[in-house]
Amino acid sequence: MLKQIHILSIVFTVSLLFACNSKPEPAAEEKEAAETETHAEDGVSMTADQIKSIGLQLGPIENKELSNTVKAMGMLTVPNENKAFVTPLSGGVVRTLNVRPGAFVNKGQVLAIIVNPDLIPLQQQLQQLNAQIQLAELEVTRQQDLYKGNAAPLKNYQRASTELKTLRSQRAGIEQQLSAMGAGRSFSATLPVRSPISGTVSKVMAQIGSNVTVSAPIAEIVNNSQIHLDLNVYEKDLPLISVGQVIHFTLTNNPGKEYDAKVFSIGTAFEGDTKSVPVHASVTGEKTGLIDGMGVTANISLNTQTAPAVPDASLVNFQGKDYIFIVATDKPAHGADEHAQHEKGHAEETHFMMVPVARGVSDVGYTQITPLASIPPGAMVAVKGAFFLLAKMTNTEGHAH
Numbered sequence: 001m002l003k004q005i006h007i008l009s010i011v012f013t014v015s016l017l018f019a020c021n022s023k024p025e026p027a028a029e030e031k032e033a034a035e036t037e038t039h040a041e042d043g044v045s046m047t048a049d050q051i052k053s054i055g056l057q058l059g060p061i062e063n064k065e066l067s068n069t070v071k072a073m074g075m076l077t078v079p080n081e082n083k084a085f086v087t088p089l090s091g092g093v094v095r096t097l098n099v100r101p102g103a104f105v106n107k108g109q110v111l112a113i114i115v116n117p118d119l120i121p122l123q124q125q126l127q128q129l130n131a132q133i134q135l136a137e138l139e140v141t142r143q144q145d146l147y148k149g150n151a152a153p154l155k156n157y158q159r160a161s162t163e164l165k166t167l168r169s170q171r172a173g174i175e176q177q178l179s180a181m182g183a184g185r186s187f188s189a190t191l192p193v194r195s196p197i198s199g200t201v202s203k204v205m206a207q208i209g210s211n212v213t214v215s216a217p218i219a220e221i222v223n224n225s226q227i228h229l230d231l232n233v234y235e236k237d238l239p240l241i242s243v244g245q246v247i248h249f250t251l252t253n254n255p256g257k258e259y260d261a262k263v264f265s266i267g268t269a270f271e272g273d274t275k276s277v278p279v280h281a282s283v284t285g286e287k288t289g290l291i292d293g294m295g296v297t298a299n300i301s302l303n304t305q306t307a308p309a310v311p312d313a314s315l316v317n318f319q320g321k322d323y324i325f326i327v328a329t330d331k332p333a334h335g336a337d338e339h340a341q342h343e344k345g346h347a348e349e350t351h352f353m354m355v356p357v358a359r360g361v362s363d364v365g366y367t368q369i370t371p372l373a374s375i376p377p378g379a380m381v382a383v384k385g386a387f388f389l390l391a392k393m394t395n396t397e398g399h400a401h
Contacts, residue, residue: 043325044393045349056385058327060378064309066363069248069299070240072279074231078292082226084196085217090181092116092191094210099219101204105195112193112206112218116181122174123187129171136164199223202292227283227290229261231298232276240302241266247281248363249298251289258365260284263300299363309366311383315359316390322359325352325382325389326375352382352389 046056086099092114099111143160146152181191203220206212229249233241247261260283267278279300283290314324328351355375360368382389 043351043353044389045351047349054385054388057383058380059383061308061310061381063306064366065306066309066361066368068302069363070237072231072233072298072300074229074296076227076290076292076294076296077230078222078224078227082223084221086111086193086195086219086221087214087217088114088191088193088212090116090191091213094206094208094212097208099201099204101201103201105201107195107198109195110192111195114191114193114212115189116191117189119189120187122178126174129167133167133171136167140164193218195221197221197223222292224287224290227287229281229296231279232271233279235275238277241279241300246301247298249296252295252297307360307368309368310381312365312367314381314383314386315367316386318390322357323354324357325354325386326379328353329376
């Protein structure tokens, strides 16, 4: 009996020890939860190589003029007086071509030389007329002297004067004809083709050896200095538009860069069958990269206010709230001794803090923000690549440290 009691005591003791060793440590679970919470507060760290690989870019929080706007679509247009075809003043064969697309040319610059053998007969006729006029002038002088000496009748003098006037008239006509063709008065079968305006060559339609006529342009030139917007504003928004309003617009195929314009004219009739009215605006400031015919997306400002704003790409949404990532000046320490070596190995990392914000007005790629937590003055914001920071942070949160 004593032996059975002793055996039961041993079994009970072993079972108790096994149960104690098998139970999970609450401290470990709490530690993991605390680490996850701490990481969410700290944000996320990135190495220089990681920043480069995701194309992350930094920028300040800007004070931008954001406004309630009317959105409109349209295109860039150059007025007809700032566009020109380069055409020869006479037909011929292209001998030299001194122009290429994209080149800037000045008004009067020779862009091509053409050969027209038909010029030679005109120039020859001009030379003959000059010789005849010299003889006619002598004859008029002689007849005038004879008439004054009563040696010849008046009609001879009058006939010589009329013939001289006729020859001079013929010479003036040929000179005008040669001048209109761009040809000189001396014998030459070549004609220079000059640029009618200053601007950029948009097209070249001829080549050396091609036969050109006055109805066949050699090139097209566009002067973008007077480029403007042609926008289509719908009837319901028309009462809100007035001359002088500021427009912010982006190119449809390149929305990353913003340009400015100002309304200078509002149409008085609907465009075709649409219920839209054309609104014209002159482009102000930078015009580099703007080309006739480009599509644009524009916001016509109604009332403007200056407010802190960031590019739209800076904002991320996490668990129903909006955030931005700022560069932390000092990376927070984890506090535990076991992480000391880990921190040393990441000394070259950039740490990003996630700061909650409230959204405001959005206008052409920028959104007004009101920080809901303290942001150091001059803090740099992840203006591009914030989504990747959020992805890395949330992915790390799902794993134990």
